[in-house]
Amino acid sequence: MIMTRGHKIFNIFNLVLLGALGLSMVLPLIHIFAQSLSNNTAINAGEVSFWPVGFTLGSYKLILQDPTIWLGFRNSVIITVFGTFINLFMTTTLAYPLSRPEYLYRKSILLLVLFTLIFSAPLIPNYLLIKQLGLLNTLWALMLPMAISAFNLFVMRSFFLNLPSELLDSARIDGCGEFRILWNIVLPLSKPAMATMGIMYAVGHWNRYAEAVFYIDHRQWIPLQVRLREIVFTDQMGQSDVSSELLQLLSPEGIKMAVIVVATIPILCVYPFLQKHFIQGMMVGSVKS
Numbered sequence: 001m002i003m004t005r006g007h008k009i010f011n012i013f014n015l016v017l018l019g020a021l022g023l024s025m026v027l028p029l030i031h032i033f034a035q036s037l038s039n040n041t042a043i044n045a046g047e048v049s050f051w052p053v054g055f056t057l058g059s060y061k062l063i064l065q066d067p068t069i070w071l072g073f074r075n076s077v078i079i080t081v082f083g084t085f086i087n088l089f090m091t092t093t094l095a096y097p098l099s100r101p102e103y104l105y106r107k108s109i110l111l112l113v114l115f116t117l118i119f120s121a122p123l124i125p126n127y128l129l130i131k132q133l134g135l136l137n138t139l140w141a142l143m144l145p146m147a148i149s150a151f152n153l154f155v156m157r158s159f160f161l162n163l164p165s166e167l168l169d170s171a172r173i174d175g176c177g178e179f180r181i182l183w184n185i186v187l188p189l190s191k192p193a194m195a196t197m198g199i200m201y202a203v204g205h206w207n208r209y210a211e212a213v214f215y216i217d218h219r220q221w222i223p224l225q226v227r228l229r230e231i232v233f234t235d236q237m238g239q240s241d242v243s244s245e246l247l248q249l250l251s252p253e254g255i256k257m258a259v260i261v262v263a264t265i266p267i268l269c270v271y272p273f274l275q276k277h278f279i280q281g282m283m284v285g286s287v288k289s
Contacts, residue, residue, distance in 0.1 A: 073262075
């Protein structure tokens, strides 16, 4: 294809625009990371931009020796892993029958799901429901009520609708049941959709904050994001073995930035493993054959 002058100008403009948007997202993260590695004097003097000044690992040493950080980290990992599994299982097992034309009640159920997408229950009825179910002060309160996202359900259903019906019919002729069709045929073909839904659900669980504040009072069950908020806004640090001399050399801002980095890195490490499927799944349900 011959590139015209207009195409070249558009490509240059597109490259500059996307590069600027990318920098606007990356540079704040670099600044936070640089502050977390800088000493008290440099941070207070405003000398830190995108490179550490007065390099020190004291902030990370302080927070990693705080037992409440590890407690919140453990709870967030449990919520993210098990919550994402519950989300994918429930979303898939509901989206598949709703995508099959032979299921008689699919339209009625879709209307009910659509109703929940438009109208949501307020906080007090949700709290009373969680209390009646006996889920208060448990990690289940942060996983079971959000088991299915109505929006993700419609996206997954759209993906299943695009699967060739001839493939499923041939499996039925060979004697496959619906569960075997779902497990051996549909799910292997749905890796892009599963990866996309999985990372969306996982990020939501990892950043779970409001529900934890409402439903959990016991300190041993709070997730990492609640502990992060306490440190960032109230400067509350737990008991640690760090000497008082080291604590005096550290800046509260540097400690806050280190906590943000520690809370962000785990979910960032998951993305490279799902990037291939995630890029393919970005168009899930957007094109109907």
